[in-house]
Amino acid sequence: MDALGRKNRRLVLQLVLGGILMFGFGFALVPLYDVFCRITGLNGKITNTGPIAAEEADTSRDIRVQFIGINNEAMPWEFRPTLNTVSVNPGEMRQMAYFARNPTSARMVAQAIPSVTPAEAAQYLHKVSCFCFDQQALDADEDMEMPLLFVIDKKLPADIHTITLSYTLFDITPRLSTGQIIKDDTQRSTL
Amino acid sequence: MIKRVWLLPWIGLFLSLPAKAAWEVNITPGATAISREVYDLHMIIFWICVAIGVVVFGVMFWSIFHHRKSRGAEARNFHENTAVEILWTLIPFVILIAMAIPATATLIKMYDNTDSDIDIQVTGYQWKWRYQYLGQDIDFFSSLSTPREQINNEAAKGENYLLEVDNPLVLPVGQKVRFLFTAADVIHSWWVPDLAVKKDAIPGFINESWAIPEEPGIYRGQCTELCGRDHGFMPIVVEVKSQADFDLWLADTRNAAQAQAAAASEEWTLEQLMERGEQVYNTSCAACHQATGQGIPGAFPALVGSPMVTTDIDAHINIVLHGKAGTAMQAFGAQLNAVDLAAVITYERNAWGNDTGDSVSPQRITELQQ
Amino acid sequence: MDTTLSVDSTEHGHGPAKGLGRWFFTTNHKDIGTLYLWFSLLMFLTGGCMALMIRAELFQPGLQLVQPEFFNQMTTMHGLIMVFGAVMPAFVGLANWMIPIMVGAPDMALPRMNNWSFWILPFAFSLMLSTLFMEGGGPNFGWTFYAPLSTTYAPPSVTFFIFAVHMMGFSSIMGAINIIATILNMRAPGMTMMKLPLFVWTWLITAFLLIAVMPVLAGVVTMMLMDIHFGTSFFNAAGGGDPVLFQHVFWFFGHPEVYIMILPAFGIVSEIIPTFARKKLFGYASMVYATSSIALLSFLVWAHHMFTVGLPLAGELFFMYATMLIAVPTGVKVFNWVATMFHGSMTFETPMLFALAFVVLFTIGGFSGLMLAIAPADFQYHDTYFVVAHFHYVLVPGAIFSIMAGAYYWLPKWTGHMLNERLGKAHFWLSFIGVNVTFFPMHFLGLAGMPRRIPDYALQFADFNAVASVGAFIFGLSQLLFVYNIISCIRGGERATDQVWEGSHGLEWTLPSPAPYHTFTQPPVIK
Incomplete structure (x- = not known):
């Protein structure tokens, strides 16, 4: 069962990291949106x-x-x-x-x-x-x-x-x- | 929150509702070339969906009827067929392309940038619209004119219940009207189905759209973006007139504005101000502070017995003119004329037993505004 | 799926703890699944009462029962509770109960985290419901809480709303991590990915969607919190922010969220239809691919909720095409279900009736979705009752019917008793009639020009509104029958066999009914 425990822990760490990255991505959307607006002229x-x-x-x-x-x-x-x-x-x-x-x-x-x-x-x-x-x-x-x-x-x-x-x-x-x-x-x- | 005496007038009013053909089931073809095109597009997509539905549900119900155990159906043993699966991935794809072509064409027409004949700035406020004819010196607010009694079921509802305003937007027929949308507080959305125009009015940003109304008539619409309490009570009425009638209206409106200014320099008695003030109060103030002046505890302060209303006249004038930042109290200085401002302040200071005897003259307001 | 196993009939280990402590401290996937399901039922009834309040007010034109500010709180709370309190926890509950026994695992991969992810929810929703009693009232800005109505112009209780959303987000993310770990790491030997039951597959994809977008929701409410309390200007134009940015970030979360609420439903229906058609699911592999493509496309279509904010032409076209594209994999799914029924040997027990209604009514919701994707036409549909009709068709006879179908389908396995079929069918027909009488007229209302989220309306909308309100009460009251059916099925009834349904296949149907407290402590052998 120990091998499974390690496997689980690794997977959970990866997924938690993914979650944290997506939280950051939410905030990164703010500057990304500005760049996007600059390119497309979105929102005038x-x-x-x-x-x-x-x-x-x-x-x-x-x-x-x-x-x-x-x-x-x-x-x-x-x-x-x-x-x-x-x-x-x-x-x-x-x-x-x-x-x-x-x-x-x-x-x-x-x-x-x-x-x-x-x-x-x-x-x-x-x-x-x-x-x-x-x-x-x-x-x-x-x-x-x-x-x-x-x-x-x-x-x-x-x-x-x-x-x-x-x-x-x-x-x-x-x-x-x-x-x-x-x-x-x-x-x-x-x- | 819950009103207690509701059942009886409710049943009574139900019986007295005007008998109006009310089973409208489809969008309007509207009054512009674009709106008709949108209508046609809508119908094409609708019938394609119906056709697909008939085929898919047809096979499904046929199977349900014939391949049921009670009719002795035996299950066959097939569960994949690559050719069929590819086919029913491709066919929808082709249908979608067929739909996308007219949709794209219509959308490109909507984004047409050719010059306009009239530019109108439309500003959304909680909870009314303001129309400014750019370069024409015409600027007015348009708010719901349905009386509160009708909304509260204390009077029979009129034919255009909730779809009527004090000052409609007036447009000339056959001219390209360019609308510039913005808002002064939260996001609103201006929708008139007959013009096929729906655009968000966003504070700090400007959006545009256009229409060429082809038929004189009255077209009604509503705000379609939740904008707070009275979101359901800020309709739009567009009156399309012939060019001659429109020019007449332009002249009349300009004259009325001058008459308004002249009225501000006249002498007004307390009774005259009170009478006018009550009307202004009911259209501009009663939505929050209530017709009784009691407000809504926790949300909108009561005016009855309020120290500002009963004593500090300068503070009272100031808050009506300039509003209060961070609250729902707006600056009415730009929205109402001097007579209406003087009248409503006078009314508030003397109604509901406030009885201060104060009378604010329109001249006093004019001076403050200069 | 060809799975037989050597039943380990001597299930060992201990039974459940006694008393209330069992429920507070349990780490057993079946207990936690049960908790989730009861909680979501409670929230479903709470949100339903709010819906009935809305429909009662809208029965006639004029303001009768509630004032507009309270009406807005009801529409907001109804949406939030149904999405985050009823539909999502119900799917997580079903996942907790069924995924371990469908993949041959003894429990979820992280049993203690499982306990936490459930027990956050009652606190989150108590907090959110308590805002209704606060000064200035609860959230009144719609479940989409567009800034600046939800920031500069919000009631003070918005801070508690934000905190409640954070808690729900934590719960969902932990639940999703647990489900992914269970599916990827805990499968019995021989249970390869392409042998997984479709419910497991759809949940695996859903769980990835949850991990991708719930943090974005947490981010957007955090930005709101900072705008309200710490003077930032993410969404405040006065400080250089942009209210439209809020909508972009929200719908970047919001559109995948929509699929979070429908993909597990696809899974449930794909389990039920083969059982009662006595025929293997048609196109298993294409079902998996279609689900994955829907999930991927869901990240590229968010701005179709925003066609009227003033996007440039190129933007409108891109989002219109991408949205229309979703019809392709969705169509594949519907065709596969119909092909599964074709030349089957069908019977129509309660779960099958709900599943069939799902296929038909969800497809109708799909058609209106396709119409909404057409940007120029959307200008006439956007924010009207047509949209309300559309998303209620995919969520009520879509997601909710699939949950009910799943509950009736697996109840015998959970309780060991068969359902009273007559009452089950009565519940189905009442719900089916109620749903359609409620939501079908809303298409007409929207097309005729009635905006959504209004407490009062013009007279030409009166008749269809009255009809919809009657339908809503039929649907709402018939759910009491659902509650009664569940309770009476728990209390007793005809004993269920292990296989329960004549045509059922899969690991869960090899277990005794009711399923023992601990199952598959020895992994089953899958051929």
Whole structure:
């Protein structure tokens, strides 16, 4: 029976190890999903960010870029794009801005979360700089214009004529005040 | 949780239900080219399934009838046949390919990216929809208009029970409408069967879909993603109008918005505010705080005798305008106009024996919002 | 399978301990199997009462009995209890009882772990049910608990729900490890893999699925816990997380979980049909391969639960094709069962009736599953009662009927008494009628446009809802007959022979009825 006992123990160890690996795999799905999104543009996550070399604009195509601002549930700020739509040539670098105002009587911190549709277009929208890279703080009754600099890749598929870029504004004041750090900078830069 | 007096009105209402043809058994062919294509696809797949079912169950019931011991059937001794087994692996495979071809074609059509005529942003809230016509300066909320009494069986149910809203989404016929879906709290899902559009509205993310309604008419749908307590009470009503009627509606809606703004600068008496406030309360607040203002213990606080409602007027205005983070209390500042906000706050401060005598003017709200 | 053995009629060893301690401290696979089966029956009745509460509220339009927040708790708890409390433990119970005696082993490979994996369950479910009485109520976000409804917007009791899910996960994983070790290491000499009864085969594959996906479920609820209490942002968009990620991880667990609940059912039915057709199972090897392919494909189809979240075209197509592909091995199984009946010599005792109903009604559930796989059509079906009808057809007359078939099939071996056939058939026909009256109209409701998980509905859905509610009470009440049948079979009845059924083959039917407390302490000889 001892041989059987050893056989059982080995098998159990292997299976337990398998279970632990799958538990880890559950967590590994989080970064894997990000990679997957980057490749497929799933969910309209913008992954191309940072400085870019200047390029010749492709003036043969006009892309309509539509801007949307959304307030998440209890976010009382006034928040809207300064322009609803702009017409852009692929390769052309364009500056845009969102207006934000804190109408309450207290200082608040906000985080804007971008999203793009159609999802296939996400990987062709390159953000050189964006207010969504950082958290935004406004004192009571203060307002500001938040800039956004972007380029549309010339490789954008021919059937896409309109790209919608939305920002959802989240109130993160309570989370910050309880000492919870949202995330580190490296993570934020992928937004 | 369990209501005590339920049996009698229940039986009474059952008898008084409108006699409506209610044995609908199939999906609607709908009002767009895509919805008809989906309907046809659905029927093709359905009949293929029926055909396979008839063959398989036919052989099965034939065996059950003929190869039973009571009829003296003797079991034969075969238990494998490679040729047959390969055959019935391949045949389903071929049938599946036949199904996949039209399905793929329809799906590709649905993902069409050609330019749209109107873009409408659809935002899901707990538990209503907000429609913003992008670039048209039109922005409104659409919530259930069925009275609470009908839901609680205290009044006879109307024809469009639970499928009626205060402000329907209005679309022009024959135009390509592009919908942009998102949500402000949890995930919702916007479904209008006649347009064959069902898309999740996800907080922080944007999704799109489109439709070209071909027939004027009223099309009804519902939220299809569990989004909390009143998930079953946030219907969608789409009114498709001719281009002329649609333009008329656009003008009217813009005028109404201006009239609303003008009303905010008028003087309102306590009685006027109370009357209006009760209506606003019942559509926007009663779902949680209850029509009696008693709330639901443990979930939604009572407004009757609440210190905020009976004394601290600034805090009261603040919470109605800006909501309370981390709770179900939303920011109504963006959802209601100044008159409605003033009215509902006044109503809460004077109804159910709160009797503070306070009257909040629309001007006060407008000032705070500037 | 050609298995005869030299019966070791002088079974030695001791009998069961006396008193309650027998059940708390037992390491005997038959005792633990019995515990699992009683527990799952209790949970089946509990979850059933919740279903009846739901159906009572939905009998008429308007809110009559319960308020929406309580309704949502009922739908959530009904789902969780039926999946994790009724169906899964019932299959584990059957595995505990039958696998050792089907492979000629004296007991499970790890008897003490077996005891733990059972006794975690009553604690897990007490904890989960206790949330119903907590401030803010129990889980109300559906059994799929999509974030952020289950995180940022959840009642405080969600923490206890998460802990209960962790405990269930531990129990299932330990059970699965034990079953794999038993099947791989404890087989009697000569019991080669391709001689294993099909129930054992399907359970072996199921156990691997459990080990692969229960940890993922544990992972996803752990991420929820961290989002709620430790400020992480896995699923919170405000912190750079993604609520859709929750759905991907959940369904990566969830779809294999669906097959965890149906593969052992395939095994049971593949045991019963040959017995009552008095003919060997047609295509044994292809059954094994079909089961394995279903298990493998189950890892590649999860996003068909998410066709409406806004996947790119390529994603929709991939998941549509992969899902449709599952129809092939599933079809092979159905064809094999029908071929087994073809030119058999059939009789229709209660277990056979349940097995035949399984084949027909599961296939209907399979057809609606195929329809749901067609992505463009799914946009009209998704999250409607059509989906409710689909998964209840595969789970109630699918999984549950197979469990009942298995229970009636093996009861004589467990108790030594034959079942009262008249009462068994009465239970079958009442259940069969009840199930169809309940769930068939739900197809129509869904197609006509009724969303799922709503406590009240528009008037055009009233008639079919009333019919479904009547059916639900017929089905629910007829289960009392099931309980009565089991108890009366334990209490007495015609003595069962060793072989029990005329056409039965396999090691378990060579043992005396009732099966002695210890069996195969000397391995049987398999020719």
